[in-house]
Amino acid sequence: MAKLAGGTQLNIHSREGMWGQGVYFAEDAKYSHSYAYENGDGSKTMILAKLVSGEEIHLDPDSSLKMCPKKPSKKMRYDTVTGTTKGSK
Numbered sequence: 001m002a003k004l005a006g007g008t009q010l011n012i013h014s015r016e017g018m019w020g021q022g023v024y025f026a027e028d029a030k031y032s033h034s035y036a037y038e039n040g041d042g043s044k045t046m047i048l049a050k051l052v053s054g055e056e057i058h059l060d061p062d063s064s065l066k067m068c069p070k071k072p073s074k075k076m077r078y079d080t081v082t083g084t085t086k087g088s089k
Helices: 029-033
Strands: 056-058 080-082
Parallel strands (some): 056 080
16 A cells, blocks of 8 residues: 555555555656556556655565565564566556
8 A cells, every 4th residue: 555645555456566556656657658557537546656765675566465575684564566567668
């Protein structure tokens, strides 16, 4: 679950994806455009966000993920999973 400034929770997420369930962001807006919500008039809605990702781990695709993997210490989890697909991170 993602939180917006002020603590507002973003309760929309992908149930399936290349890195499992979660909220997906991309550095390149052109990549995200193909996944954007399409309105009834044919326009699309996207969120422009400055993302604070915390401590991240870069992984190959794994659609079975339901939460970030544990750190090597096994006590805490990473904050974010990152990966590269079609040249976009």
